[in-house]
Amino acid sequence: MGRFLVVGEDAIKKGACTDIYFRRVVEVMERDGVNPHVVMEVTASALPDPWGVFCGLEDVINLLEGLPVDVDAMTEGSIFYPNEPVLRIAGRYRDFAVYETAILGFLCHASGVASAAAHIRLAAGGRPVYSFGSRRQHPAIAAMIERAAWIGGVDGASNTCAPEGIPLAGTMPHAFVMCYPCEEDAWLAFAQGAGPEVPRIMLADTFSDERDEAVRAAACGAAAVRLDTPRSRRGNMRAIIEEVRWELDVNGYPDVKIFLSGGLSREEVAAYRDIADAFGVGGAIANAPVVDFSMDIVEIEGRASAKRGKRSSVKQVYEVAGRRVTLPLGAPAPEGGVGLLVPCIGGGAVLVRPKMEDARERVISRLLALVGEG
Secondary structure, three states: OOOOOOOOHHHHHOOOOOOOOHHHHHHHHHHHOOOEEEEEHHHHHHHOOOOOOOOOHHHHHHHOOOEEEEEEEEEOEEEEEEOOOOEEEEHHHHHHHHHHHHHHHHHHHHHHHHHHHHHHHHHHHHOEEEEEOHHEEEEEHHHHHHHHHHOOOOEEEEOOOOOOOHHHHHHHHOHHHHHOOOHHHHHHHHHHOOOOOOOOOOEOOOOHHHHHHHHHHHOOOOOEEEEEEOOOOOHHHHHHHHHHHHHHOOOOOOOEEEEEEEOOOOHHHHOOOOOOEEEOOHHHHHHHOOOEEEEEEEEEEEEOOOOOOOOOOEEEEEEEEEEEEEEOOOOOOOOOEEEEEEEEEOOEEEOOOOOOHHHHHHHHHHHHHHEEEE
């Protein structure tokens, strides 16, 4: 370990970051000369919502590259449902057993964040949503959090370690306002000193009533005011936002928008989307429930086999006229069906690498279809 309690990339790649029982059983199997060819599938028997967004495949491919395995998976950004295999690995068990912990960690966490982001984007009803939650997670995984949120559909992210290509978004902290003699001094300093590419979004709830600070911030050149109070104030948040909107309008600032943040839940985003112009969402995305994937043997030495409670045999998931069908891989494909699990690694060689933008577009197109269906 180094200065921080962070597991390094080399340890993960070598399989050194794993549950201890994998190392122990591999030693026993090696002693006994046991190393069957198996196929293992990754599935989730239940989800926090009716569907999820598959994410984290890039890390899995980087992890397994060079090992004597074959990997098939749904493309990153695919929508998946309970009991559908999203990924399968074929190879000699001892060759990849110690990687199960990391594989599930990559997929469970990233898919949870991406799924939450997608559902919140739907709840926002077309209003912009920004990922403001990387501070709710260990900084070592900030890039993963922002990448998964971006794939899930957010319009930008706050962390400077977000992968290249993700727009950075942010306003100002309360501490900035408090470091100046008065709010106006801080707002004017920001308006004059921030780069021309930075939107003039002024925090309007540091000391005074929100509607009072909002009008004063607008007079200092705010293009939008940020209200960060849903969880820190008692009272009717809708009434507060409506008052702010009213006062901005009657004081000659109808074009100044309202940016809402502060511990927002998905339900609050849906509730305020008609009166707020944009949302900064933190923990509801970054602290999203992980997808509870498991990785299980479904075939041993060419014979269908699974533990109790799991479905044996290698499977394929088909998209057929807007519905999903899961069948044994050897069964005839349904007419017009498109198989969703595609080869990613063959004999250790990478066949395809996920692209973040493609994954995001896949999610966005599906969300648009869901809105159309609604």
